[in-house]
Amino acid sequence: MNNRQRIIETSLSLFNERGTSAVSTNHIADAAGISPGNLYYHFSNKMEIIRTLFERLFAAWDEVFQLPVKRAPSMTDLEKMITANYQIIWQYRFVYREQAALLRQDTELQARYLEVRQRGYEGFAALIEAYVTAGVLSPPADDKELATLTELCWIVSEQWPINLELRGRAFDADGIMEGTNLMRWVLRPLFKE
Amino acid sequence: MNNRQRIIETSLSLFNERGTSAVSTNHIADAAGISPGNLYYHFSNKMEIIRTLFERLFAAWDEVFQLPVKRAPSMTDLEKMITANYQIIWQYRFVYREQAALLRQDTELQARYLEVRQRGYEGFAALIEAYVTAGVLSPPADDKELATLTELCWIVSEQWPINLELRGRAFDADGIMEGTNLMRWVLRPLFKE
DNA sequence: GTCTATATAATGATAGAC
């Protein structure tokens, strides 16, 4: 692994551990085993490191929220998507703990966030529609209802791991299962009997 | 208004504007029109100011999530609770933008948070039960279902204003109405036809 | 690419006079 990569990995680990504002460029360089000067050769400041980590998160999102498969989707696909999303959130948990504060400081980054979020949103909406087409879920009353449902799923899935943390609970198999159940509740109005 | 109070009000306003880590005790003293030394007479450090603001937030929560009235509750009571909660979140929006990060730094504060959150949670659950008793909502299948529902409402209501912000949308009458509609969707499985 | 050394500024916090 080259030093640029080492800086990125070390930063992610320190940010997740202590939060972005408690971690200085000196801390990062130190933990990465390089000099502060060297760090500034690779990145012009701390925010550029943070932005790089956001981009990695965005790439991970794009992979998870793709419209899957040609075949008719089963409920297992949905569960896989939810679980994969939880894993990503946990991997980049510092982002989810601070995202509103971080994006407010950087309007360009916020624009990128909105763009990628929109794609994820559309991918998830397409999945719901595929379920409706396949006859697994009942059709929503109208587009407005579909949008509300998608938004709700988004908020819950995005907040669930952090919510567990706020309550002092571990993000373990139990916690993931609970989160998946919560998502089932959200979708229940579309379940067929 | 005395200086202690002025420090608190000024801090809230600066934290909401720029975030806790971008605001120093010097900034606060400056904006409050007092000396840094004076600030340290009233508070021993920045975290103590943040803790004081959390306590004010907790007090506001306790008021909103009380079990209301002796009379049978109408759906208007629920809407009032939701709207009042949104107002509080907006007033202390810096907390909601950073809460996971802030509580991780201060285990005592996290314990307080859990305690107050639990009371709010119970107050909300009691309201749902009151609706069921009054025949406004259908009874949930069991306690587990009630707990899931309460948790879901909590997450959504807590995250809605910040969610609007993340999407670059204003927290105006429209946004509040959308949030209320979202809550209606969550409760829909209990609605009677 | 990487290091050491250093400039510059800001931060949290205290001492001591009034």
Added chain:
DNA sequence: GTCTATCATTATATAGAC
């Protein structure tokens, strides 16, 4: 209670040698 003055520490960032 409030101020001025000041300290020790840390942060970001750059210059220049290798």
